[in-house]
Amino acid sequence: MLDAIDRKLIATTQAGLPLVAEPYRALADELGLDEAEIVSRLGQLLETGAIRRIGAIPNHYALGYTANGMSVWDVADEAIAEIGARVGALDFVTHCYERPRHPPLWPYNLFAMVHGRTRDEVRAKVAEIAVLVGPAARAHEVLFSTRILKKTGLRIAA
Amino acid sequence: MRALDPTEKAIINGLQGGFPLTHRPYRDAGAQLGLSEGEMIEEIGNLLARGQLSRFGPLWNAEALGGAVCLAAMAVPPDRFDEVAELVNAHPEIAHNYQRDHELNMWFVVSTDAPARIDQVIAEIERETGLGVRAMPKTREFFVGFRVEV
Numbered sequence: 597m598l599d600a601i602d603r604k605l606i607a608t609t610q611a612g613l614p615l616v617a618e619p620y621r622a623l624a625d626e627l628g629l630d631e632a633e634i635v636s637r638l639g640q641l642l643e644t645g646a647i648r649r650i651g652a653i654p655n656h657y658a659l660g661y662t663a664n665g666m667s668v669w670d671v672a673d674e675a676i677a678e679i680g681a682r683v684g685a686l687d688f689v690t691h692c693y694e695r696p697r698h699p700p701l702w703p704y705n706l707f708a709m710v711h712g713r714t715r716d717e718v719r720a721k722v723a724e725i726a727v728l729v730g731p732a733a734r735a736h737e738v739l740f741s742t743r744i745l746k747k748t749g750l751r752i753a754a
Numbered sequence: 755m756r757a758l759d760p761t762e763k764a765i766i767n768g769l770q771g772g773f774p775l776t777h778r779p780y781r782d783a784g785a786q787l788g789l790s791e792g793e794m795i796e797e798i799g800n801l802l803a804r805g806q807l808s809r810f811g812p813l814w815n816a817e818a819l820g821g822a823v824c825l826a827a828m829a830v831p832p833d834r835f836d837e838v839a840e841l842v843n844a845h846p847e848i849a850h851n852y853q854r855d856h857e858l859n860m861w862f863v864v865s866t867d868a869p870a871r872i873d874q875v876i877a878e879i880e881r882e883t884g885l886g887v888r889a890m891p892k893t894r895e896f897f898v899g900f901r902v903e904v
Contacts, residue, residue, distance in 0.1 A: 631777070
């Protein structure tokens with residue numbers, strides 16, 4: 597579980613790491629701790645998965661990846677563990693989840709988000725997924741977003 | 755949009771994870787990319803200033819921090835679309851909402867501090883709109899590299 601210092605660390609780094617030569621020491625100074633403790637806590641939070649990764653978080657849209665396709669697949673339940681792992685491992689898949697079906701309107705149980713510069717590029721990538729998945733998928737579709745109705749960042753209280 | 759130069763590409767492609775937990779991490783990460791510590795700090799600052807990076811630092815996992823997240827979808831009659839979008843978006847727990855080209859045409863993410871709140875928010879939206887909400891919580895997450903190649 598996270599303690600009060602972890603929560604402060606979250607609040608202090610939500611906007612990013614300080615752009616100075618010794619960023620962990622700068623965080624330590626701000627929180628009244630020493631650098632070694634900051635480094636050890638960040639390492640542990642990475643290990644437990646509370647931090648997914650540390651590094652550059654690209655803005656897809658600003659980098660020209662304006663087409664966003666949610667590819668959805670009806671995969672046999674017994675094959676989804678293996679297929680999901682292989683689809684998630686593709687470089688261009690940014691999220692990959694198993695979710696419940698809602699038949700008959702929604703037969704799909706595997707979701708893989710694909711970003712591209714154009715819709716055609718996204719469709720070509722989805723075609724690559726289709727080859728990889730093969731006959732394990734009974735059907736698939738790509739849902740493009742046609743409008744962003746709301747977008748707010750992750751907010752975590754300190 | 756100005757094209758990215760090779761240094762910017764190297765930073766974006768090379769640093770989407772694994773930033774070192776060392777005393778001088780910009781120096782150590784730069785050594786892998788053939789850049790000095792000063793160049794790294796300056797280039798990352800420029801990418802942030804131009805909005806090409808949203809952030810540089812830890813990517814926190816909301817669920818591991820005790821929160822809950824659930825994707826949900828609705829089939830909204832086209833003539834009610836804007837009205838329903840307004841009702842849905844009025845909930846502060848709605849983090850993202852996208853229109854998509856399908857009979858299920860409204861897709862949003864409910865994000866709450868406490869897992870029990872997810873079902874309450876969905877029930878409120880159903881009552882306010884008179885429309886069914888299909889909850890699509892993830893039942894399994896597959897590891898992704900989370901990388902964009904530029």
